[in-house]
């Protein structure tokens with residue numbers, strides 16, 4: 001009998017679903033943001049399938065409001081946002097949707113990334129928009145580049161690269177992603193209360209690297225930055241506690 005193999009991300013989602021009894025996928029009823037169920041360090045969370053896009057930012061914050069340095073279109077990630085900008089977006093989103101979206105803790109981000117917190121295959125350009133040959137030809141970021149071609153000198157439309165084992169795109173590269181805390185993700189912390197407390201701090205983690213990061217920067221998954229930091233390679237991804245999703249049903 002012929003056997004059919006399920007894609008790795010579907011297997012991982014089905015496992016998380018089976019162990020929790022929660023649906024493997026969630027879609028925001030107002031804005032259509034897509035999420036996948038992840039077993040986080042402090043309970044199940046739904047993690048955004050994509051980095052938040054310029055189109056999504058505009059839907060929430062209003063026309064012409066996307067603060068992106070690269071204004072390329074609605075499918076590109078929003079970037080050039082500091083920590084306070086993201087908090088304003090989250091406040092407005094909660095006001096409009098009634099749902100308590102937030103940033104992931106570094107530990108939750110690592111859980112969503114699975115084993116793939118580092119670029120480790122022979123051709124990293126298949127999996128992520130990083131500082132590659134095409135980027136190096138146009139820019140000199142002053143760091144070492146990957147000796148492969150991912151065809152994107154700057155940001156790429158979200159989902160241009162294949163997803164990780166949990167079905168999440170661009171966890172590595174494209175834009176680095178703000179975390180709700182300033183830990184290295186090894187503390188096993190997460191959840192709404194922890195993130196609310198951590199939001200008061202003056203520094204926060206950025207995870208996964210960006211199009212301007214080469215092999216040396218990608219050695220480290222989380223980089224701690226001042227809240228004022230903003231540049232064209234820094235965006236974010238949404239998370240919501242699974243119990244909060246069911247509260248809003």
Ligand SMILES: [Ca+2]
Nearest residue numbers: 129130132152
């Ligand atoms: Ca690139």
Ligand SMILES: [Ca+2]
Nearest residue numbers: 170171173175
């Ligand atoms: Ca990313």
